[in-house]
Amino acid sequence: MSVHPDRLREGIHIVSLSEKDLPEIMEIESMSFTSPWSENLFRQELRNERVEVMGARFLNHLLGYVVLWHGFRETHIMNIAVHPHFRRRGIGSMLLEYAINRARMKSDVLLLEVRVSNVPAIQLYKRYGFLPIGLRRKYYSDNNEDALVMMKRL
Ligand SMILES: CC(C)(COP(=O)(O)OP(=O)(O)OC[C@H]1O[C@@H](n2cnc3c(N)ncnc32)[C@H](O)[C@@H]1OP(=O)(O)O)[C@@H](O)C(=O)NCCC(=O)NCCS
Numbered sequence: 001m002s003v004h005p006d007r008l009r010e011g012i013h014i015v016s017l018s019e020k021d022l023p024e025i026m027e028i029e030s031m032s033f034t035s036p037w038s039e040n041l042f043r044q045e046l047r048n049e050r051v052e053v054m055g056a057r058f059l060n061h062l063l064g065y066v067v068l069w070h071g072f073r074e075t076h077i078m079n080i081a082v083h084p085h086f087r088r089r090g091i092g093s094m095l096l097e098y099a100i101n102r103a104r105m106k107s108d109v110l111l112l113e114v115r116v117s118n119v120p121a122i123q124l125y126k127r128y129g130f131l132p133i134g135l136r137r138k139y140y141s142d143n144n145e146d147a148l149v150m151m152k153r154l
Pocket residue numbers: 032033079080081082083086087088089090091092093094113114115118119120121123124125127
């Protein structure tokens with residue numbers, strides 16, 4: 001699919017995802033992470049009433065998604081990914097803007113963890129005003145990498 005970036009952004013809809021979207025979610029997930037979530041974990045989150053799983057759809061194609069957990073006055077970004085062929089075109093930003101606006105309705109803060117080596121994601125979060133607030137040592141068991149905890153006040 002080849003689309004001009006402006007047309008792509010205009011044509012994207014942020015929609016609620018369900019179990020029927022799992023094959024497309026899993027395709028993006030497996031291309032995006034060294035330790036991807038399992039299909040069962042996504043299924044569990046899709047059934048959790050505190051969790052929102054939102055997707056960026058262009059026509060019939062799922063190009064990315066964000067998973068949010070709403071707690072008491074705090075919202076967490078549990079997962080966010082964009083299809084590798086469609087990165088750097090503003091889709092991650094659209095998903096993050098959705099997350100921020102949604103969290104504002106329910107929470108005082110938006111929190112996330114990110115691998116310290118994940119420069120693209122850290123850059124994206126900083127651009128939207130997230131600040132580093134701590135490190136979780138050896139948080140990722142696949143390579144013992146630290147997690148940077150980032151927070152945005154809403
Ligand atoms: C992080 C991710 C979701 C960003 O999605 P995206 O659609 O490419 O993001 P955008 O196009 O909206 O980028 C917005 C800004 O983020 C920053 N950014 C994004 N990718 C970057 C990269 N590879 N290097 C440096 N900065 C980057 C830039 O500031 C960019 O603005 P610019 O393109 O005008 O320079 C995407 O890279 C991804 O899916 N990564 C794999 C999954 C992942 O790591 N998720 C985060 C888990 S915590």
